[in-house]
Amino acid sequence: MPMDYEREKVITVSFQSVKDPFLTKLFEDEYEFFGEKDEYVDDLVHLEDDENDIFCSNSVHDPTIEWNLMEPKVGEKYQNFSQLKNCLINYVVAHGYPLRFEKLVSTRLVARCGRDTDKKECDFRLYASWMNTERTVQVKSMKKKHSCSRKFTFGHLVSPQWIASHLVKEIVFNPSIKLKELRELIRTKFKITLSLSKCNRAKHKAMVMIEGKASDHYARIWDYAAEIQRSNPGSTVQVGVNLNPDGKHYFYRFYVCFHALKTGWIAGCRRVIGLDGCFLKGQVKGQLLTAIGRDANNQVYPICWVMVNIENKQNWKWFLELLSEDVGVQEGGGLTVISDQHKGLLEAVKEVLPNAEHRQCVRHIYADFKKSYKGEEYKDLFWAAAGCTVEPEFISVMERLKAIDVGAYEYLMSHNPSSWSRAYFCQDCARLNKGMSNSNATKVDEFVNQSG
Numbered sequence: 001m002p003m004d005y006e007r008e009k010v011i012t013v014s015f016q017s018v019k020d021p022f023l024t025k026l027f028e029d030e031y032e033f034f035g036e037k038d039e040y041v042d043d044l045v046h047l048e049d050d051e052n053d054i055f056c057s058n059s060v061h062d063p064t065i066e067w068n069l070m071e072p073k074v075g076e077k078y079q080n081f082s083q084l085k086n087c088l089i090n091y092v093v094a095h096g097y098p099l100r101f102e103k104l105v106s107t108r109l110v111a112r113c114g115r116d117t118d119k120k121e122c123d124f125r126l127y128a129s130w131m132n133t134e135r136t137v138q139v140k141s142m143k144k145k146h147s148c149s150r151k152f153t154f155g156h157l158v159s160p161q162w163i164a165s166h167l168v169k170e171i172v173f174n175p176s177i178k179l180k181e182l183r184e185l186i187r188t189k190f191k192i193t194l195s196l197s198k199c200n201r202a203k204h205k206a207m208v209m210i211e212g213k214a215s216d217h218y219a220r221i222w223d224y225a226a227e228i229q230r231s232n233p234g235s236t237v238q239v240g241v242n243l244n245p246d247g248k249h250y251f252y253r254f255y256v257c258f259h260a261l262k263t264g265w266i267a268g269c270r271r272v273i274g275l276d277g278c279f280l281k282g283q284v285k286g287q288l289l290t291a292i293g294r295d296a297n298n299q300v301y302p303i304c305w306v307m308v309n310i311e312n313k314q315n316w317k318w319f320l321e322l323l324s325e326d327v328g329v330q331e332g333g334g335l336t337v338i339s340d341q342h343k344g345l346l347e348a349v350k351e352v353l354p355n356a357e358h359r360q361c362v363r364h365i366y367a368d369f370k371k372s373y374k375g376e377e378y379k380d381l382f383w384a385a386a387g388c389t390v391e392p393e394f395i396s397v398m399e400r401l402k403a404i405d406v407g408a409y410e411y412l413m414s415h416n417p418s419s420w421s422r423a424y425f426c427q428d429c430a431r432l433n434k435g436m437s438n439s440n441a442t443k444v445d446e447f448v449n450q451s452g
Contacts, residue, residue, distance in 0.1 A: 332356025
């Protein structure tokens with residue numbers, strides 16, 4: 001027997017017990033409905049939970065189809081109410097009709113049109129519940145027709161989580177997308193307008209979906225350390241944690257020095273190390289501190305690095321202690337260290353590497369100097385003083401600067417000229433001082449941007 005005939009026959013029998021011909025005709029015309037018992041007539045109003053399952057349809061919802069093609073149907077099966085709710089949201093957004101959930105509990109779901117009107121309530125209505133014979137949610141009744149006009153305003157129905165799930169691919173290819181661009185993308189794709197704050201929350205959730213939760217990554221930090229030591233025997237990996245009052249360990253800092261890098265520096269690199277740090281700009285904030293060397297071709301040679309919460313004396317001291325042990329430069333004998341003027345770093349070098357020649361990056365000094373003393377004459381005299389090869393020449397240049405501006409002269413003399421003027425350098429570090437630390441910071445920034 002044809003299915004259409006069976007359905008028509010079931011409907012006719014189902015409504016025979018309704019003694020009002022007008023109501024019978026009304027239900028037949030306006031409701032998509034399958035059923036076998038008279039109780040279904042009452043279910044349309046009273047929503048009884050003990051209704052029978054619908055066996056006339058074997059339709060199972062396919063969550064892989066395009067979001068704007070999803071459409072709930074009577075008899076269609078879903079894994080749970082969450083999947084049905086997502087299908088309903090996709091359906092109403094695609095067609096421009098708001099929705100509200102009149103009832104959403106563990107046993108049933110009732111959805112109605114969410115359009116506010118002073119006249120009468122829109123006719124759209126859907127009812128679903130768990131099947132009696134299997135652990136599956138099924139749409140039991142649905143009045144599909146809307147008696148209201150379209151309006152692409154959905155309020156909290158379109159949540160940041162829903163937006164993130166639909167735009168995750170776009171954000172993967174453009175993780176630095178601006179919020180205004182994201183809002184315009186949402187307006188174009190979904191025909192809806194969201195606030196910038198909601199767009200920001202949606203972007204954040206999408207990044208969590210892409211990169212995972214930070215807590216999940218930190219929970220596996222020990223596995224990462226063990227894998228480095230397994231795949232790179234002889235490498236040094238140190239994980240620092242804090243024990244909080246709640247009894248849990250929280251990440252503090254992380255040090256890595258590969259075996260090949262430290263042996264390579266010892267065997268073939270100059271005894272010069274540049275120290276610098278930069279901010280992490282990805283999902284996880286903090287700072288990355290690095291130690292960089294120079295190989296025989298005067299190229300940048302990474303030695304080791306550490307991720308910390310903040311750049312301070314305590315973290316620099318911990319870093320330098322591990323570094324000196326790995327590369328065998330106890331107390332810094334015969335070593336030249338180049339860095340910026342960070343106070344914590346300067347103090348840590350004095351304590352851990354007291355015998356090292358500590359030089360400051362001239363570019364960092366000049367960057368601070370020109371904030372107060374601008375002009376070509378200041379610039380030329382500064383670089384002349386930095387490039388002097390003998391002390392008398394340096395004194396002569398500084399006297400010329402003093403004659404122009406005593407304040408500029410005192411500023412530079414207060415920054416220990418022996419740490420930045422070539423006149424006081426040994427031969428090995430004279431050529432490296434001008435840009436090594438700055439190059440170090442540049443390489444670190446590029447690394448972080450590419451990996452973040």
